[in-house]
Structure formats: structure tokens, C-alpha cells
Amino acid sequence: MSRFRGSVCKLCRREGSKLFLKGARCYTDKCAIDRRAYAPGQHGQSRSKISNYGLHLREKQKIRRLYGVQEKQFHSYFVEADRIKGVTGSNLLILLEKRLDNIVYRMGFSSSRAEARQLVRHGHVLVNGNRVDIPSYSVKAGDVISLKEKSRDIARVKDSVSNAEARGIPAWLELNQNDYTGVVKAIPVRDDLPTPLQEQLVVEYYSR
Numbered sequence: 001m002s003r004f005r006g007s008v009c010k011l012c013r014r015e016g017s018k019l020f021l022k023g024a025r026c027y028t029d030k031c032a033i034d035r036r037a038y039a040p041g042q043h044g045q046s047r048s049k050i051s052n053y054g055l056h057l058r059e060k061q062k063i064r065r066l067y068g069v070q071e072k073q074f075h076s077y078f079v080e081a082d083r084i085k086g087v088t089g090s091n092l093l094i095l096l097e098k099r100l101d102n103i104v105y106r107m108g109f110s111s112s113r114a115e116a117r118q119l120v121r122h123g124h125v126l127v128n129g130n131r132v133d134i135p136s137y138s139v140k141a142g143d144v145i146s147l148k149e150k151s152r153d154i155a156r157v158k159d160s161v162s163n164a165e166a167r168g169i170p171a172w173l174e175l176n177q178n179d180y181t182g183v184v185k186a187i188p189v190r191d192d193l194p195t196p197l198q199e200q201l202v203v204e205y206y207s208r
Contacts (some may be wrong), residue, residue, distance in 0.1 A: 021123050024087050052158045056205035059198050062097040066197075067096045073136070078206055090190040090201030097188050100125065101115025101135035103145055105183040109157060124151035 018189045050058065064074045081091035091127065104116035104125055119125055125132060126146045127139065139145070151157060161177055169175050172192050174183045 004017045038135060039168060053208075056208070057199035061203045063093075063197055063199065066113075067099065067102060069096070069136075070116065073169075075206070076201070082208065087190070089203045092202065093190065093193055093197065093199055094188060097193060098138045099135065099146075100127065100132060100137040100139055103139050103173070103182075103184065105172055106170055107145060108161050108167065108169060109145075109147060109180070109182075111156070111160045111163075116161075119147075119151070119157070123150055124154075124157075139193070141184055141186050142180070143184045145184065153182045 019142060052069055060074075064071065069077070077095050078088075078092055082088045084091045097106075101113055101116040101120050104110055104119055106115045110116040110119055110123075120135045120137075121132045121133055123131050124147055127137070128144050129146075131148075147157065157180075160174075161180065162176065164175060164182045170188065172184070172186045174185055176182065182191060
């Protein structure tokens with residue numbers, strides 16, 4: 001399945017919540033879901049009541065689109081989360097949070113996860129001093145994430161890092177804005193993830 005190429009603002013409107021797919025625009029009054037808080041399309045304002053299956057499907061799609069992974073990859077994460085000891089739903093979110101592209105976004109090196117994926121794929125990101133160009137790379141506690149020296153002069157990177165503190169950096173991550181370096185202080189737990197997600201619905205979706 002190919003990656004979605006349309007307006008990402010439509011994805012937020014379809015899921016009924018901010019997925020922060022548009023970067024800095026999502027924090028302004030130009031955000032599409034703030035201006036038109038209903039599903040896109042001709043019948044977006046007159047959709048009938050959602051079914052139980054639809055409720056589970058929408059939550060699965062929301063989480064998948066939030067982290068920017070494809071269906072097959074998302075299901076693989078679920079299978080892995082189910083094998084790990086603990087609560088499957090929480091395990092799933094933690095696995096997604098440990099992705100390198102998500103860490104780059106959370107630290108503030110980019111204004112969106114899509115932008116973070118591009119930085120990683122183009123070789124701008126270093127993990128413990130070594131270049132890693134795999135967005136799905138799973139980080140560990142203690143890993144040092146940094147940008148190559150030449151990459152620090154990219155205008156969008158500079159803007160994003162300067163606004164990182166205002167957007168908020170999770171307590172389990174640490175950012176040094178002066179040398180464009182961050183540290184994964186610890187692997188997050190479910191309470192560290194403030195995004196209002198109902199991951200249990202995803203578990204029920206795949207368990208039906």
C-alpha cells in the first residue's frame with residue numbers, strides 16, 4: 001500500500017482530533033480541525049452514528065496515522081507488543097514512541113514526524129555518533145541523538161529547535177539546543193504519553 005499523498009489536514013479532520021501532521025501550522029489558528037471540526041467530503045457534516053466496529057477502526061487509524069506507519073508495519077508492531085510481557089496496548093504505544101523518527105520529532109529537531117522521517121532517511125541524524133538512516137530504528141535508554149554539523153544550518157531545523165521548548169519536550173527526553181544534541185533519559189511508560197489515545201480499542205480491533 002502506497003503512502004497517503006493528499007492533504008494531511010484531511011486525515012486530522014477524518015479522525016476528529018489533532019494529529020500534528022502539518023508541523024507549525026497545527027499550533028496556529030489556521031489549523032484545519034479548529035476551523036472545520038468535521039469529517040472531509042460532501043457528507044462530512046451529516047455522517048450517521050458510528051458503529052462499534054467503526055469506533056475500533058477509527059482509533060486504530062488515528063494511532064497509525066499519528067505515528068505515520070503503514071498498515072502492515074503497524075500490525076507487526078501489534079504482534080510484537082502482544083508478545084511482550086505487560087499490557088498489550090501500552091506496549092504498542094511505547095514501541096511506536098521508541099522509533100527514531102518519533103524521537104527526532106519529540107526532541108524538537110523537526111516540526112512533524114514526516115519531516116523527522118525525511119531527516120533520518122537523508123542521513124542527517126546520528127545515534128551515539130553513528131549515522132542511522134532507518135526511521136523505524138528503535139532507540140534505547142541512554143542513547144544520544146544528534147544532528148550532523150552541516151545539518152544544523154538547515155533553516156527548518158533551526159526554526160524547529162528554537163520553538164522546541166514552547167511546544168514542549170517530554171520529561172524522558174533531554175535537549176541541548178546549543179549543540180543540537182538530545183539524550184533518551186529513559187524509555188517512556190504509558191503515563192508519559194499525554195496524547196489522548198484509546199489503545200485498548202486497537203487491541204479489541206485485532207482480537208475480534
